[in-house]
Amino acid sequence: MSDELPEPPEIACDVFTGEAWGRANAYAELLAGPGVVRGLLGPREVPRIWDRHLLNCAVVAEAVPPDVRLVDIGSGAGLPGLVLAIVRPDITVTLLEPLLRRTVFLQECVDTLKLDNVEVLRGRAEELAGKREYDVASARAVAPLERLLRWAMPLLCEGGELIAMKGERAAGELDEAEAELRATGARTAELVTVGRGKVEPPATLVRVVAGRAPERARRRRRR
Numbered sequence: 001m002s003d004e005l006p007e008p009p010e011i012a013c014d015v016f017t018g019e020a021w022g023r024a025n026a027y028a029e030l031l032a033g034p035g036v037v038r039g040l041l042g043p044r045e046v047p048r049i050w051d052r053h054l055l056n057c058a059v060v061a062e063a064v065p066p067d068v069r070l071v072d073i074g075s076g077a078g079l080p081g082l083v084l085a086i087v088r089p090d091i092t093v094t095l096l097e098p099l100l101r102r103t104v105f106l107q108e109c110v111d112t113l114k115l116d117n118v119e120v121l122r123g124r125a126e127e128l129a130g131k132r133e134y135d136v137a138s139a140r141a142v143a144p145l146e147r148l149l150r151w152a153m154p155l156l157c158e159g160g161e162l163i164a165m166k167g168e169r170a171a172g173e174l175d176e177a178e179a180e181l182r183a184t185g186a187r188t189a190e191l192v193t194v195g196r197g198k199v200e201p202p203a204t205l206v207r208v209v210a211g212r213a214p215e216r217a218r219r220r221r222r223r
C-alpha cells in the first residue's frame with residue numbers, strides 16, 4: 001500500500017459491501033499510485049481519497065434509480081462514474097472524457113477491477129448531443145450548472161435526470177441557471193442531500209429532470 005494512502009474509515013465497510021469492497025480498495029490504490037504519477041490526481045489529495053473522493057461519490061448512488069444507463073460527463077480519473085459502477089452493479093455506466101491520457105487510465109482501472117458494467121468513451125458531451133439515450137447524467141467539477149445543462153440535457157431521454165455534485169454552490173448555481181433550465185426543456189429542478197451519517201458534511205446535489213427534447217416540443221406546438 002502507498003505510504004500516504006490512509007486506511008479506509010470504518011463507514012467505508014458499510015458503503016462498499018460484497019465485491020465492491022475489494023474493488024474500492026483496488027481503485028484507491030490505482031488513484032494513489034499511477035493516478036498521481038500520471039497527473040490525474042494531485043498528490044495532496046491522497047490522504048483524502050477515501051472521504052473526499054470515494055465516499056463522497058459513492059453516496060450519490062442514493063439518488064440514482066435502479067437499472068439505469070448512466071453517463072458520467074467529464075469523468076477525469078473516474079469520479080463519480082467509476083465509483084458508482086463499483087457500488088451499483090445494476091446500472092451501466094459510460095465514462096465520457098475527452099483527454100486521451102485520462103481515458104487510458106480509466107480503461108486500465110476498468111480492466112484491473114474487472115468491471116463489466118462500464119464503457120470508456122473518449123469525447124466531449126457536445127459531440128453526443130441529440131442521442132438522448134441515457135437515463136442519468138452525472139457530473140462533478142466539470143462546468144457551471146448553466147453550461148452543464150446545455151451539455152447534459154441533449155443526452156437524456158424524456159424523464160431522464162442530470163445529477164450534478166455541486167456542494168455549497170448548489171443553490172446559487174440553480175438560481176443562476178433559471179433561463180437555461182427553461183431553454184433546455186427541464187421539467188423539474190431541485191436540491192437533494194445524500195450521505196447523511198456517511199459523509200460529513202452530507203453531499204448536496206442538483207437534480208434536474210429532462211422534459212421532451214426542445215425541438216420536438218416546438219414541432220408538436222406548431223401542429
Ligand SMILES: C[S@@+](CC[C@H](N)C(=O)[O-])C[C@H]1O[C@@H](n2cnc3c(N)ncnc32)[C@H](O)[C@@H]1O
Nearest residue numbers: 073074075076079097098099124125140141142
Ligand atoms: C476538473 S475535472 C473533474 C474530473 C472528475 N469529474 C472529478 O470530479 O475529479 C473536469 C473534467 O471534465 C472534462 N471535460 C472538459 N470539458 C468537457 C466536455 N465538453 N465534455 C466532457 N468532458 C469534459 C475534462 O477533460 C476533465 O477531465
